[in-house]
Amino acid sequence: xxxxxxxxxxxxxxSREALRGRPAAEHRPSExxxxxxxxxxxxxxxxxxxYSGKQALTGVGLDIPRKMVTALIGPSGCGKSTLLRCxxxxxxxxxxxxxxxxxxxRNANIYGSEVDPVEVRRRIGMVFQKPNPFPKSxxxxxxxxxxxxxxxxxxxxxVESSLKRAALWEEVxxxxxxxxxxxxxxxxxxxxxxxxLANNPDVILMDEPCSALDPIATLRIEDLMRELATDYTIVxxxxxxxxxxxxxxxxxxxxxxxxxxxxxxxxxxxETMFTQPADQRTEAYISGRFG
Amino acid sequence: MALxxxxxxxxxxxxxxxxxxxxxxxxxxxxxxVLCAAVSIATTFAIVYVLFADAIGFFQEIxxxxxFNPGNEWQTLFNxxxxxxxxxxxxxxxxxxxxxxxxxxxxxxxxxxLSEYAHVQTRRFLKPLLxxxxxxxxxxxxxxxxxxxxxxxxxxxxxxxxxxxxxxSASIMLGVMILPIIASVxxxxxxxxxxxxxxxxxxxGATRLEVAFRVVFPAAIxxxxxxILLAIARVxxxxxxxxxxxxxTPTLSLSPLESIQTMTGYMLQVALGDAAxxxxxxxxxxxxxxxxxxxxxxxxxAAQIIVRRFREAYE
Amino acid sequence: MxxxxxxxxxxxxxxxGGVARRQAWSRASRYIxxxxxxxxxxxxxxxxxxxxxxxxxxxDWDFLSNYPSRFAxxxxxxxxxLGSVWVLVFTVIFAIPVAVGAAVWMEEFAPxxxxxxxxxxxxxxxxxxxxxxxxxxxxxxxxxxMELGPSILAGALTLALMILPMTVITSVEAINQVPPSxxxxxxxxxxxxxxxxWNHVLPGAMPGIMTGTILAVARAxxxxxxxxxxxxxxxIAFDPSLSFxxxxxxxxxxxxxxxxxxxxxxxxxRANAAAGIIVLMIAVIGLNALALVVRDRLRRN
Ligand SMILES: Nc1ncnc2c1ncn2[C@@H]1O[C@H](COP(=O)(O)OP(=O)(O)O)[C@@H](O)[C@H]1O
Ligand SMILES: [Mg+2]
Numbered sequence: 001x002x003x004x005x006x007x008x009x010x011x012x013x014x015s016r017e018a019l020r021g022r023p024a025a026e027h028r029p030s031e032x033x034x035x036x037x038x039x040x041x042x043x044x045x046x047x048x049x050x051y052s053g054k055q056a057l058t059g060v061g062l063d064i065p066r067k068m069v070t071a072l073i074g075p076s077g078c079g080k081s082t083l084l085r086c087x088x089x090x091x092x093x094x095x096x097x098x099x100x101x102x103x104x105x106r107n108a109n110i111y112g113s114e115v116d117p118v119e120v121r122r123r124i125g126m127v128f129q130k131p132n133p134f135p136k137s138x139x140x141x142x143x144x145x146x147x148x149x150x151x152x153x154x155x156x157x158x159v160e161s162s163l164k165r166a167a168l169w170e171e172v173x174x175x176x177x178x179x180x181x182x183x184x185x186x187x188x189x190x191x192x193x194x195x196x197l198a199n200n201p202d203v204i205l206m207d208e209p210c211s212a213l214d215p216i217a218t219l220r221i222e223d224l225m226r227e228l229a230t231d232y233t234i235v236x237x238x239x240x241x242x243x244x245x246x247x248x249x250x251x252x253x254x255x256x257x258x259x260x261x262x263x264x265x266x267x268x269x270x271e272t273m274f275t276q277p278a279d280q281r282t283e284a285y286i287s288g289r290f291g
Numbered sequence: 292m293a294l295x296x297x298x299x300x301x302x303x304x305x306x307x308x309x310x311x312x313x314x315x316x317x318x319x320x321x322x323x324x325v326l327c328a329a330v331s332i333a334t335t336f337a338i339v340y341v342l343f344a345d346a347i348g349f350f351q352e353i354x355x356x357x358x359f360n361p362g363n364e365w366q367t368l369f370n371x372x373x374x375x376x377x378x379x380x381x382x383x384x385x386x387x388x389x390x391x392x393x394x395x396x397x398x399x400x401x402x403x404x405l406s407e408y409a410h411v412q413t414r415r416f417l418k419p420l421l422x423x424x425x426x427x428x429x430x431x432x433x434x435x436x437x438x439x440x441x442x443x444x445x446x447x448x449x450x451x452x453x454x455x456x457x458x459x460s461a462s463i464m465l466g467v468m469i470l471p472i473i474a475s476v477x478x479x480x481x482x483x484x485x486x487x488x489x490x491x492x493x494x495x496g497a498t499r500l501e502v503a504f505r506v507v508f509p510a511a512i513x514x515x516x517x518x519i520l521l522a523i524a525r526v527x528x529x530x531x532x533x534x535x536x537x538x539x540t541p542t543l544s545l546s547p548l549e550s551i552q553t554m555t556g557y558m559l560q561v562a563l564g565d566a567a568x569x570x571x572x573x574x575x576x577x578x579x580x581x582x583x584x585x586x587x588x589x590x591x592x593a594a595q596i597i598v599r600r601f602r603e604a605y606e
Numbered sequence: 607m608x609x610x611x612x613x614x615x616x617x618x619x620x621x622x623g624g625v626a627r628r629q630a631w632s633r634a635s636r637y638i639x640x641x642x643x644x645x646x647x648x649x650x651x652x653x654x655x656x657x658x659x660x661x662x663x664x665x666d667w668d669f670l671s672n673y674p675s676r677f678a679x680x681x682x683x684x685x686x687x688l689g690s691v692w693v694l695v696f697t698v699i700f701a702i703p704v705a706v707g708a709a710v711w712m713e714e715f716a717p718x719x720x721x722x723x724x725x726x727x728x729x730x731x732x733x734x735x736x737x738x739x740x741x742x743x744x745x746x747x748x749x750x751x752m753e754l755g756p757s758i759l760a761g762a763l764t765l766a767l768m769i770l771p772m773t774v775i776t777s778v779e780a781i782n783q784v785p786p787s788x789x790x791x792x793x794x795x796x797x798x799x800x801x802x803x804w805n806h807v808l809p810g811a812m813p814g815i816m817t818g819t820i821l822a823v824a825r826a827x828x829x830x831x832x833x834x835x836x837x838x839x840x841x842i843a844f845d846p847s848l849s850f851x852x853x854x855x856x857x858x859x860x861x862x863x864x865x866x867x868x869x870x871x872x873x874x875x876r877a878n879a880a881a882g883i884i885v886l887m888i889a890v891i892g893l894n895a896l897a898l899v900v901r902d903r904l905r906r907n
Contacts, residue, residue, distance in 0.1 A: 040611040063611050093493060095411070107616035116621030118629055122496030123617070132487040135510055145495040148505065150624050192491070199495055317800045324715060327707030331729050331774065334767055338739060341746040400642035408636050417643065419898065424646050426821075426894055428828025430861045431883050434868040435653045438660075438876055463649075470646040496625075498632035521734070528736025530831035535868055555738050555831070562741070562835045568750070580742050584735065591734035595727075 027059045032266040032278040036065040036250060041203055041233040042087060047101035049082055049091065049262070056082045057262035060101075062252055066202075069225055069234045071248035071270065073241060075285070078254045079262030080237040081129075084205050086110075087235060088124040089117040105203075122149065125196030129208040131188035133180030133195075138163075138172050141180045141191055145199040158198055166194035167224050186217025193224065204228065206236040210243065222247050241286055245274050253282045342584055345577035352571050358578065365541040365557070367572060374575060376582065378541035382551040385458045386465055386533055387526050389547045393466030394522065398473025399508075399515065405474065406481040407503040418475070425471040429531040432464040436536035440464065445548075452548055456538030459547035464532050469522040476521060480514020481507050483605050513601045517594040524590035528583065530555040554583050654887070661880025669881055673843040674863065678874035681867075683882055685842040689758070689857035690827060692846045696762030696853070697826050701769050702819055706808070708770075709777035714803050733771035740768040741835025749836050756837030758846060759853040764832055769822040776821070780814020781807060813904030817897045824893035828886065830861040838862055860886050 029046070042064040049057040057079050064070050072080040085091045086103055089110060103110040110120055122145075133141050142159045151158065159176070163169040168190040172178070180191050189209055196204055206225070210218040225234055225247045238244050244251050251274070252267040266273065266282045277283040350358070353374045357363055363375025401421060405414050441460035445453050453459070484507050492506040508515075538550030539560055552560075558576055566572035621629050664679075672682025708725075716722040744764030754760040784807050792802040808815075833839075842858045858866075860882060867879035 036611050038611055040613050043611075043613070065611060088494065090490065090494060093490070104613075105617070105619070107613050108619045110619065112619070115619040116625060116629060118496050118498055119619050119621050119625050121494055122625065123619075126490075126494035128487060128490060128494070130487060132485075132491045134488060134491065134506060144492070144505070145497075148495070148497050148501045148628070150628075195491075195495065317798060320800055321711075321715060324707045324711035327704045328711045328716070328725050330704050331708060331725060331732060331770060334732060334743070334770070335728055337747060338735065338743050341743055342739070345746070397642050397645055400639045401646075404636075404639035404643045408639060419894075420647055421643070423891070423894060424650060426824060426828075426890060427650070428830070428861050428886055428890060430828065430830045430865050430868070431653070431657075431886060434864060434879055434883060435656065437868060438879075439653070439656050467646050467649050474643075498628050500632035500635040501628070503635075524734055528738065530736070530738045531865065534831075535865070555736065558738055558742075559831060559834060562745075562837070563839060577742065580739060584739055587734055587736055587739075588731065591731055595730060 027260050027263065029059050029061055030264055030266060030279070032268070032282075033062055033264065034250070034268045034272075036063055036068075036269075039066040040064065041066040041105065042235075043102075043104040044083075044086075045102050045104075047083070047086060047103065048099070049079075049086065050098040051094065052096035053098075055261050057086070058260050060254075060262065060264045062264060062267045064233065064235060065250060066233050067229060067231065068249040069229045069236060069247050070250045070252065071244035072235065072237045072252050072254060073239065073244050073285075074254035074265075075256075076239060078256045080254055081207050082262060083254070084207055084235060084237050085126075087203070087205055088121045088126055090121070090126065092117050122199055123201050124203040124205060125199055125201035127189070127192050127196055127204060127206040127209050130212050131185055131192055133183070133188050133191050135179065135181055137177045138180050138183070138191060139176040142194050142198050144195060149199070162194040162198035163191075165197050165228070166190045167220065167227075168194055184217070186213050186220060189213060189217070189221060190224065193221075193228075197228075201232070203233040203235065206234065208237050208239065211239070218243070241274075241288075245270060253277075253279075253285060255281060255285075338584065342577050342581040345574050346581040348569075349571065349574035349578040352574070353578075361543075365552070367575065372571070374571075374578075376554075376579065378543055379552060379554045379557050379579060380582075381543050381545065382458075382533075382537070382541060382553040382556065383527050385545050385547070385551050386462045386537060386553060387523055388545060389459060389462035390465035390469065390526050391519070391523065393463060394469045394473055395519065397466070398470045398518070398522070399477055401470065401474035402477035402481060402515075402518075403503050403508065406478045407499065407507060421474055422471045424467055425469070427468070429468065429529060430535075432468055433461075433531040433535035436460040436464040436532055441536060449548060454538065454548065454550045456536060456540075456550040457548050458537050458551050461533045461535075461537035462547060464536070465526050465529060468529065468532070469525050472522045472525055473518045476518035477511065477515045480511035480518070480601060483514070483602075484510040485605065511601075513597050513604075517597040517601070520590045520594040520597070524587045524594070527553075527590075528555065528587050530559050534559040554579050558583075657880040657883045657887070660877055661882075661884045664877040664881040665884060669878075670885075674841060674858075674866070678872065678878055681875075681878050683860060683863055683885065685844065686858045686860045686863035686882075687885070688845055689842065690859040690861075692758055693761045693765065693833075693857060693859060694823055694826055696758065697765040697769065698819065698823060700762060700766035701773055701822070702815075704766075705770055705773035706777050706815060708774050709781055710803055710808070712774075713778055713781040714799065714807065729771045729774050733775060737768055737829055738831040738835055740764055741832035743767065744832065744836040754854065756840065756856050757854045758857045760836055761833055761838055761857060761859075764836055765826045765829060768829065768832055769826050772825070773818050773822045776818025777811065777815050780811035780818065783814060784810035813901055816904065817901040820893050820897040820900060824890050824897070827893065828861055828890055830859075830865055833859060833862060834865070839866070860889075 040063050045061040047057055047060040060083060072083060074080055086099065091097045099111060134144065139159055142162050143155050146155060146158055160169060163172065168187060171187060180188065183191060210221050222243060228234060248270045251270045253265045254262065255265045256262055266277060266279045274286060277286060358374055358376050360375055361377045364373045365375055365378040366373045405417065440463050441455060441457060445457065445460055488506055488510060489502055492502045533553045534556045537553060537556060539552050539556060540550045541552040542549060544551065558579055561572055561576045669682045671684050672680060673685050675681040712722060712725060741764065744760055748754050748760035748763050749756055788806050788810060789802055792806045838858055839862055840856050840858055842856065846852050846855055846857060864879050864882040864886060867875040867882060
């Protein structure tokens with residue numbers, strides 16, 4: 001794997017700057033970053049990421065509260081997906097990625113040298129933009145994680161409870177042998193959520209989970225997110241501001257401008273963000289003036 | 292015209308290409324181009340005609356039932372002669388079986404390695420090298436099977452239980468020969484498995500090995516089937532390796548250590564002898580050839596159908 | 607601003623238990639699969655070393671310039687090399703124009719209907735026909751029906767039919783690589799379709815066509831079974847003549863000579879076979895390398 005991960009903050013100032021290709025002083029972290037109270041799921045600080053030398057995240061720092069829904073919003077290409085994929089080390093899979101900074105999850109640095117990415121992804125599940133069930137039966141889709149993990153309990157029960165949590169059980173309980181691909185788009189996405197839940201994760205990362213779905217299916221997924229937030233931490237990327245407003249407790253607004261790519265502009269409780277944005281760029285975005 | 296409705300350019304160029312010819316002299320050129328394409332059709336007709344015309348001559352002498360009766364030997368040298376083709380077919384099945392047993396695990400391992408593990412540069416370097424294995428003249432493999440594999444490896448290893456000419460030495464080199472077919476056709480199939488299936492599996496905490504064998508491999512299975520069929524077609528059509536190393540004694544055996552004869556091996560044997568035109572020896576060449584042609588034809592068509600279905604599923 | 611949040615319980619995220627074991631397998635699998643990938647190449651290397659050891663002592667000027675002989679130490683590959691070169695030259699002369707013509711018709715002129723589909727499927731299937739069947743075709747049509755005998759002409763025609771499908775397929779790919787904008791530009795200037803093809807499409811497709819041709823020649827250069835089938839397994843102790851009548855001379859080729867020496871029971875001939883293999887492999891690997899170079903060089907221009 002040709003990833004070069006640099007954990008924790010400044011080690012060697014010169015090599016950092018060589019990698020960035022730009023003086024570090026130019027970017028000053030935003031002051032409009034709220035610090036949630038209570039338990040935290042993630043604590044991100046000074047996170048920078050480059051795709052083959054091209055910077056995609058600059059100095060991102062925020063705390064993500066546990067058992068709540070946090071939304072990442074911002075115009076397309078501002079680095080939302082990139083940030084989300086940093087939280088379970090999915091970016092490791094892309095050749096030529098360099099990551100610098102810290103992402104702490106329950107007091108462990110996800111990019112620490114001893115950390116195993118497979119262990120990270122087992123605990124931090126992910127749902128993708130386009131529903132991507134495996135070309136296998138519904139049952140095998142949900143059982144996939146358990147099977148690779150050598151699960152010893154009752155697989156049938158696990159499949160049933162996961163499908164129930166994902167609000168899909170009633171629709172598919174008679175057809176568990178049917179291919180996952182035979183379901184509708186919304187059902188496929190709930191199958192993907194059930195598949196993630198079956199791993200018994202703490203956190204579910206969702207990257208625009210509704211962008212490929214019709215409005216009714218979208219509403220079902222949004223309800224599901226609210227329901228799941230009682231037990232799970234959810235981080236959801238969305239380009240739909242109404243959705244962020246409907247489902248999230250906290251919202252982070254990201255932006256790429258001419259000078260700085262992938263920066264965090266503002267982070268606040270969702271209500272505050274949508275009623276009294278602190279930064280005028282946030283205001284411009286949520287009032288639909290760009291993006 | 293399609294111009295207005297097709298902004299993407301590809302239909303546009305099609306439409307322009309279909310413009311009528313504007314010089315009369317060019318119709319002569321056009322005629323010769325059509326004739327060039329017709330050569331391929333004519334070749335197919337010629338193959339079918341040549342094979343089946345003389346095969347019919349053969350079946351006027353030897354009954355169909357005699358030919359396909361598994362109880363009959365293939366014994367063409369002494370009287371009473373007998374033409375039970377099963378011994379040759381089984382010789383072909385013998386080398387196919389053992390060469391696939393060797394090439395399949397190695398070829399699939401190579402495909403998985405190249406598609407799921409190798410860095411871009413490693414792949415760019417390894418692939419042409421691997422492809423070279425299919426470009427080596429088969430007479431070279433044949434020589435190596437006889438003088439090295441059989442003489443220097445198998446005889447010391449198995450002693451008296453292996454005959455000097457044996458199916459295993461041929462099968463090993465046939466396996467090396469088809470390795471690149473299995474590897475590159477399967478790798479193409481694996482490479483066209485959508486990226487998001489891999490991401491889904493990694494996102495569930497699967498390791499690279501699990502992603503490769505539990506997700507990518509099953510999703511590419513029909514492409515892999517096509518690779519296997521193409522490789523089998525290549526093995527059953529190969530002549531020099533089996534003619535040199537596998538022996539010339541038709542038997543109903545699947546043992547790798549015995550001397551056997553394949554369909555192609557028999558055909559070469561007839562060609563090396565001086566079978567006079569019209570004799571049963573001569574026409575038997577065409578009967579066996581027709582059977583071989585049918586077998587490779589079916590395998591190739593099946594592989595093409597599978598590949599087309601697979602492409603449709605993912606594009 | 608709110609008070610900073612806390613994290614009561616800690617995890618290590620280290621690979622432990624099952625995950626550690628699975629990751630260990632996964633890491634090991636990289637090397638296991640790499641070894642499996644390289645195994646075939648290892649056989650090729652052993653083959654090369656074995657033939658080098660056995661063959662290099664016999665590989666001298668005499669070996670290259672002598673005719674075959676009953677005596678191993680006097681036998682050489684002069685007539686088989688000349689035969690190979692002669693047959694291959696005519697194979698290319700026969701096959702390439704027809705292959706390119708067929709490809710041009712299919713890509714540039716053919717009506718989009720069942721005929722084109724039939725031609726395509728037909729060529730794909732011909733590419734899978736075993737070479738020994740082409741040998742039977744050559745035997746029946748060129749040697750017997752056209753009464754050319756086991757001649758250079760019959761051999762070249764047989765090999766030309768054999769490599770035709772693969773050269774059509776590579777030519778079609780090469781023509782497809784030429785961007786449509788080039789055609790549009792030419793046609794917009796008032797060129798006819800044939801002028802466009804001749805002046806713009808074919809030059810653009812040349813690298814691909816050349817590469818495909820060289821690879822096809824490499825394949826034909828190693829072909830043995832089809833030529834034995836038409837009766838080229840003969841003892842030749844003369845050079846092919848450069849006249850038109852020379853085309854009707856019988857011939858032998860390097861792979862046939864290697865085969866001949868391989869099946870001799872006398873061990874002395876093993877060195878001859880190995881030396882012949884060295885020459886053949888240098889030619890085939892050289893052609894493959896040349897194909898890669900031509901593709902890179904012409905693509906850059
Ligand atoms: N795999 C990749 N390789 C190179 N650049 C990438 C890759 N993925 C994303 N990028 C770039 O990083 C920037 C942020 O992308 P992304 O995180 O996908 O944005 P968002 O999800 O906010 O639309 C974009 O400029 C995009 O082009
Ligand atoms: Mg995105």
